[in-house]
Amino acid sequence: MSQMSKEDALSLPRHRHACHVMLYADTDSKLFGRYQTKHIVLMQMRFDGLLGFPGGLVDLSKETLESGLSRELEEELGVALLVSPEDHVSSSLAPAVPNLITHFYAKKMNESEIKEVEKAAVTVAKDHGLEVLGMVRVPLYFFKRGGGLPAFLSNSFIGSARSQLLSALQSFGLVSQQELAKATQQANQMRHQSQPR
Numbered sequence: 001m002s003q004m005s006k007e008d009a010l011s012l013p014r015h016r017h018a019c020h021v022m023l024y025a026d027t028d029s030k031l032f033g034r035y036q037t038k039h040i041v042l043m044q045m046r047f048d049g050l051l052g053f054p055g056g057l058v059d060l061s062k063e064t065l066e067s068g069l070s071r072e073l074e075e076e077l078g079v080a081l082l083v084s085p086e087d088h089v090s091s092s093l094a095p096a097v098p099n100l101i102t103h104f105y106a107k108k109m110n111e112s113e114i115k116e117v118e119k120a121a122v123t124v125a126k127d128h129g130l131e132v133l134g135m136v137r138v139p140l141y142f143f144k145r146g147g148g149l150p151a152f153l154s155n156s157f158i159g160s161a162r163s164q165l166l167s168a169l170q171s172f173g174l175v176s177q178q179e180l181a182k183a184t185q186q187a188n189q190m191r192h193q194s195q196p197r
């Protein structure tokens with residue numbers, strides 16, 4: 001991923017710009033009544049079967065990065081979520097799409113706000129069942145045989161969504177560096193094992 005500042009990205013004349021956001025919250029909920037889950041992180045299953053973050057292309061002739069992202073969120077999540085310039089995390093050239101810059105944001109909410117988003121995404125969001133097949137929570141824990149975060153990371157992701165997720169989990173302190181290294185290593189093994197022979 002070739003990162004650049006938001007200002008440098010905005011000064012490139014012929015590039016298209018896409019913005020995506022990681023919504024997250026702290027939680028006390030216990031899985032099976034026993035395992036502390038600590039954090040909620042939202043991603044979505046896209047129409048193409050790939051995992052990604054909510055968001056999309058913005059039109060800088062009509063809107064700012066943040067207002068374009070809020071418009072996309074309204075369509076995909078069914079709620080008007082304000083994303084501010086302070087929520088910006090990184091801007092990068094897209095790995096496989098020419099002339100595309102992806103801007104990544106992260107917004108911390110509380111657990112009840114996240115639940116409202118999940119509810120609206122199913123009930124009122126225009127894109128539900130079409131461009132977006134469903135919101136998913138990222139399992140941030142480990143179970144035996146690679147269950148949890150390693151299994152989640154062994155799925156297929158759109159563009160740089162997987163590396164955006166990994167760097168955000170680390171920089172916001174949601175998963176330790178050591179656990180992330182273990183998760184990516186196990187995920188790679190799982191991907192390898194599931195290749196057709």
Ligand SMILES: O=c1[nH]cnc2c1ncn2[C@@H]1O[C@H](COP(=O)(O)OP(=O)(O)O)[C@@H](O)[C@H]1O
Binds near residue numbers: 052057097102158159
């Ligand atoms: O979660 C993501 N992280 C990084 N890049 C993404 C993510 N989702 C989509 N992209 C990239 O951004 C481009 C436009 O995104 P998206 O498909 O969400 O926009 P659209 O709904 O406006 O068409 C995609 O072609 C893809 O390369």
